[in-house]
Amino acid sequence: MTVPVIGIARTLNYYAYYPFWQGFFDSLNLKTIVSSPTTKEILDQGVKDALAEACLPIKLFFGHIATLKSKVDYLFIPRIVNLNRKTVYCPKFLGLPDMIKYSYENLPPVIDLRVDNRSLKDSLLIASLKLASFFGFSKLRGFKAYREGIRQQNFYENLLQKGYLPVNEVNVNSPKLFSVKSSFKIALLGYPYLVYDNYVNLKILEFLNKNNVQVLTAEQVPWPIRNKYAPFTNKKRLFWTFSDRVLSSFQYFLKNVPDLKGIIHLTAFGCGPDFIVDRIMEIDAGEQQIPYLTLTIDEHTGEAGLVTRVEAFLDMIKRKSR
């Protein structure tokens, strides 16, 4: 019997949760293919296929799916609604499988398992068991695969906290790039699918690292700590998981990193939640007199332009601290 091939897009949830699914599928000896790192062609395809008004990352997701769909037996687009029992994913994530299904003809079957820990505490486990049984595995095998996934995921999150930068590729077995240690600390905040995608971030992450800047990312702050820093005004916290992650780690850095030199917010054109995140950070950073730079990425942002702005930002900080 031939082993079915499952396709996973190298964007959105990939940078956050891939190790779980990889551990899970590997344990069941199922074959997965991850789309190649983002290229101009992938983005162009996405721009063509997605709604013009959609945000850049959604267009990118469309592009990745377009390159995958003819190569795989299944497309894996789980509907991850909630994992931490506190926040949900951006509404566009919630509608992802539907948007894809109604936009492409001749798609391989889409696996759109729903995971919502608010209504069902172990919904990730239950979803995993369902998925395993869908491919003909026993509950026990499914449970083992789930455990393997959790193990990989925990391992990954530990690596991230130690400064692992999964640029373009999440690789827990041989992690390549780590954030350098230095007294020049910059927080590079944004959604993981922006910060770690080398095409999207226009190589800023590598640029900073090469220039001996210690890059702080949202993923370096462990969840229990972040959770404490989440509320902003009126005791409200942001509803969306990744936005909440950015804002809470921002608040943590602001209060706990005395030699924080500046903050760069990476945001995508057309993003819904980000105007809230961005303005709150801008006001709060301003009050603490921490230099703040917003970089908005769109389909046409040129690499040179962005790096120049980052260089100018760093120069400004250096002048200031002299």
Added chain:
Amino acid sequence: MKTLRITFPYMGNYVHAFRGLLEDLGYEVVMPVKPSKRTLDLGVKYAPEFSCLPYKIVLGTYLETLPKGVDRIVTSGGVGPCRAGLYASLHEKILKKMGYNVEFIVLEPPLVDLKGFYKTVQELNYKNYSLWYIYKAIKRNWRKIKALDTIEQKALFLRPRELTKGSVSAKYKEVLQYVINAFSEKEIAEAEQEALKQLDKIPVNLEKLVVKVGMVGEIYVLLEPSSNFEIEETIGHLGAEVKRSMFLTGWTRDNTLPGKSEELVSVKAAAQPYLPELIGGHGQDSIGNAILYIKQGFDGLIQLAPFTCIPEIVARTILTKISQEHNFPILTFFLDEQTGKAGMETRLEAFIDLLKRKKLQKLERAKGGNIDGALSWN
């Protein structure tokens, strides 16, 4: 005790009922002005560049009202995981930074958090009126909202059928005052009757063949005409009847009573096969209503959404497919501060023309090519 001065965002005719209720609670109401170009300019100046249009208009409204001296702002939270629920918090932050010290009271729908709702109502009730008194005040003003909705729907029906262009709008503006000025439930009911009677006197052609357009989308741009360039009036004048999917009486009911209004249950059910997930805002309703309009034989659909509106973008992606599958024309307007009335009218005209042509063809086919002379567009 000092009488507090309160204000709220502008939202269609409903502001008159909000005003009534807050006056009943012992406030001096600082009425927001109807959003204008100036309002939007103010909002654009102080709001984040990529915030959505409703956010900018509401901030602009506050900036116009606050200099008149305001102690409190009351506004609604939002339903589900969408940005509206965070509007107030960010508005507050921005206004504080600008030096306005005003207290925000955010009403969350009681369905989401009944205890929280009760607490907010008590906070609003700073003069400590009895619950019975408050209940009666709510009931009275709720009646007013219903009356406002009823006559608005009547105007929407009559407008494409009027013999003299503009006669419905003029009369409608006049009779609205009857309801606005009424106080007791009895007076409101009488005013409503009188308003309907007056509207019925406008010369119309009830035989006229009229295309029917459904309208769905995000709540603010649906309910506040200045944010959508009075699109309903424009469509009416183009000879089409609009049916809006959302009226406060329908919407609030869905969010306040655990029983849920019957109609909305079926909207959700209709959306289910296309979008099983509640995505916040009114994205799912837009899809469900589209399906219901198709089933009811409507000729087309208009979707209104602020630019970058998350749920409506998801909805639009799926509506494209629905439109193809059912051969059902759908026109979407993503509104922002750059949208112009003229451009919008041109697109609307072309769209309504298309619907008319399609409808005629369908009728011709049904009648074997012989179209009854009584059926005319004029």
